[in-house]
Amino acid sequence: xxxxxxxxxxxxxxxxxxxxxxxxxxxxxxxxxxxxxxxxxxxxxxxxxxxxxxxxxxxxxxxxxxxxxxxxxxxxxxxxxxxxxxxxxxxxxxxxxxxxxxxxxxxxxxxxxxxxxxxxxxxxxxxxxxxxxxxxxxxxxxxxxxxxxxxxxxxxxxxxxxxxxxxxxxxxxxxxxxxxxxxxxxxxxxxxxxxxxxxxxxxxxxxxxxxxxxxxxxxxxxxxxxxxxxxxxxxxxxxxxxxxxxxxxxxxxxxxxxxxxxxxxxxxxxxxxxxxxxxxxxxxxxxxxxxxxxxxxxxxxxxxxxxxxxxxxxxxxxxxxxxxxxxxxxxxxxxxxxxxxxxxxxxxxxxxxxxxxxxxxxxxxxxxxxxxxxxxxxxxxxxxxxxxxxxxxxxx
Numbered sequence: 139x140x141x142x143x144x145x146x147x148x149x150x151x152x153x154x155x156x157x158x159x160x161x162x163x164x165x166x167x168x169x170x171x172x173x174x175x176x177x178x179x180x181x182x183x184x185x186x187x188x189x190x191x192x193x194x195x196x197x198x199x200x201x202x203x204x205x206x207x208x209x210x211x212x213x214x215x216x217x218x219x220x221x222x223x224x225x226x227x228x229x230x231x232x233x234x235x236x237x238x239x240x241x242x243x244x245x246x247x248x249x250x251x252x253x254x255x256x257x258x259x260x261x262x263x264x265x266x267x268x269x270x271x272x273x274x275x276x277x278x279x280x281x282x283x284x285x286x287x288x289x290x291x292x293x294x295x296x297x298x299x300x301x302x303x304x305x306x307x308x309x310x311x312x313x314x315x316x317x318x319x320x321x322x323x324x325x326x327x328x329x330x331x332x333x334x335x336x337x338x339x340x341x342x343x344x345x346x347x348x349x350x351x352x353x354x355x356x357x358x359x360x361x362x363x364x365x366x367x368x369x370x371x372x373x374x375x376x377x378x379x380x381x382x383x384x385x386x387x388x389x390x391x392x393x394x395x396x397x398x399x400x401x402x403x404x405x406x407x408x409x410x411x412x413x414x415x416x417x418x419x420x421x422x423x424x425x426x427x428x429x430x431x432x433x434x435x436x437x438x439x440x441x442x443x444x445x446x447x448x449x450x451x452x453x454x455x456x457x458x459x460x461x462x463x464x465x466x467x468x469x470x471x472x473x474x475x476x477x478x479x480x481x482x483x484x485x486x487x488x489x490x491x492x493x494x495x496x497x498x499x500x501x502x503x504x505x506x507x508x509x510x511x512x513x514x515x516x517x518x519x520x521x522x523x524x525x526x527x528x529x530x531x532x533x534x
Contacts, residue, residue, distance in 0.1 A: 176394040177320060181401055191408040193324035194389035195416035196331055197486050198237055201278065201379040202230070202420040203334060204483035205285020205476060209453050210376040211424055214369055215431025216451040218362070220347070220355030223428055225370050227356055229377035230421040234414055240386040241409040245395060246402060250388035252497020268498035272515070274380040275494060279487040279516035285453060286480025287524070292457045292473035299524035306517040309484045313509050320392045323485075330482040335419055337475035338426035344464040347433035352425070381490040386413075388493040431456070434463050488512050 179190050214222045244250050249257070255267055287301030296304065315322045361367050395405040435448035444462055447455040453476060461469035491512035495501055503511070 177392060178394045179396065179401075179405075181396045181398065181404075187404065188408050188411065191393065191405065192412045192415075193321065193328070194241070194386060194392070194409065195237075195413040196324060196328045197389055197489070198382055198386045198413065199331060199416040199420040200327060200479075200482045200486045201382045201385075202233060202377055202417065203331070203423045203479055204278070204282050205288075205453060205480050206278070206281035207376045207424060208285070208427055208476065208479060209281075210369075210372050211427035212431045212451045212453070212456050214373055215428040215433075216435040216448045217369060218366055219432035219436055220351050220429060221360050221362060222366065222370055222373060223352065223355035223425060224357065224359045225373045226377070226421060226424045226428065229374055230417055230424075233377060233379075234410075234417050237382065237386050237413050237417070238406075238410045240383045241390045241413060242406045244387035244390040245405045245409065248391070250391060250493060250497055251384045252388075252494050256498055256500060264498060268494065271381065271384065271494045271498065272491070275487060275491045275512075276515045276519075278379065278381060279484065279491070280520050282480050282483040282487055283516050283520045284524075285476055286484060287520070288453050289473050289477035289480055292454075293470070293477065299521060302517060302521045302524050305480065305484060306513050308481065309488060309513060310506075310509055312481070312485055313488065327482050327485065330478040331416070331419060331423075333478040334475045335423055335426075337471040337478075338423055338430065340471055341430045341460075341464075341468060341475075342426055344460075344468040345430040345433035347429040352429050356425070381487070381494065384493045384497065385486065385490040388497070389489075430460075434459060437463055439463070484513075484516070487516070491515065 177190065179187055211226075214225075240251065243254070247254070252268075252271070256264055259267065283302055283305050284298075286305040287296075287298045290296045290301035290304060291298055312323075312326065315326060361370060390405075390409055393405070395401050431451065435451070440448070440463065444459055447459050451459070457469050457472055460472050488509060492508050495503075495508070495512065501508075
């Protein structure tokens with residue numbers, strides 16, 4: 139007999155709040171038929187269930203290694219070398235605490251954050267919160283779309299405006315993986331995360347940063363220079379992802395955990411462990427980006443043009459800088475990592491938008507229409523800017 143059938147007979151059993159079964163609008167967009175599509179987890183002793191809980195943390199970690207983070211990391215390394223690495227360490231630790239709380243909210247209550255907001259607040263405050271959440275999602279999503287378009291331009295010389303369109307279409311195509319189960323999408327995102335990690339770890343081999351200086355930058359807080367404080371705030375801002383709270387609290391609903399006290403505790407513990415692992419990978423990627431940028435821009439053999447690029451480094455200039463200083467393959471690896479970052483973050487950004495829309499407004503929309511609406515919120519403004527102003531405006 140499953141957990142739901144034992145609610146009445148076992149007093150210690152904890153039941154989810156609300157009825158999540160039946161409708162395609164309720165619950166997580168990853169799951170259109172909650173009862174049929176959830177991954178069922180049975181109670182086992184020890185660490186046997188850990189792998190079953192692996193997945194949501196990787197989707198959440200993408201927000202901390204999106205193209206916007208990469209650009210801020212590049213600027214930090216170019217201007218202050220390894221001095222601001224400690225900011226990434228502090229922000230990553232704070233992110234783990236916050237994301238773990240978001241996951242626990244979903245596990246314990248059976249509802250995600252947006253649904254709780256709709257249940258707790260009157261209509262007007264709830265509507266205002268929805269608008270603010272949508273703005274946060276779009277604000278994070280636009281740099282991801284643009285970063286993917288830049289990566290396509292670096293690799294295949296595709297015009298940026300065309301890359302914006304391809305990004306939207308490819309994201310919608312990859313979202314079709316949800317029809318084949320949650321695990322397929324989670325494995326795809328994990329693969330993209332490890333692709334980024336492999337590329338930037340290889341970049342470290344090309345750039346050869348000083349290990350002792352990197353360690354000092356991680357554990358010795360310092361803010362030297364007039365612009366260090368502003369850039370430190372930018373690094374922290376790039377690590378603040380409001381939509382991730384909605385995303386994580388909903389992603390954990392893809393598992394039907396045992397509703398006993400022990401089952402709930404185990405789920406919370408394992409979700410914290412898998413989040414820590416995924417966020418550690420994201421942390422190492424951010425450290426690698428800053429270290430590569432710091433090593434390249436402090437190299438003794440920089441020509442005047444490369445020195446000028448280091449003063450105002452962005453995603454596009456970074457590709458040319460790496461090519462000039464460390465070789466063509468280094469530039470290609472950066473473009474591949476940027477493509478993996480942009481594509482994966484646009485997928486998770488789309489899901490965050492779906493959770494926000496469904497949770498706050500309780501909308502019942504056909505999944506492909508829902509995907510199209512949330513994608514358009516970022517694609518349309520990016521495409522307009524690309525067509526009107528070109529890549530130079532997008533960089534700004």
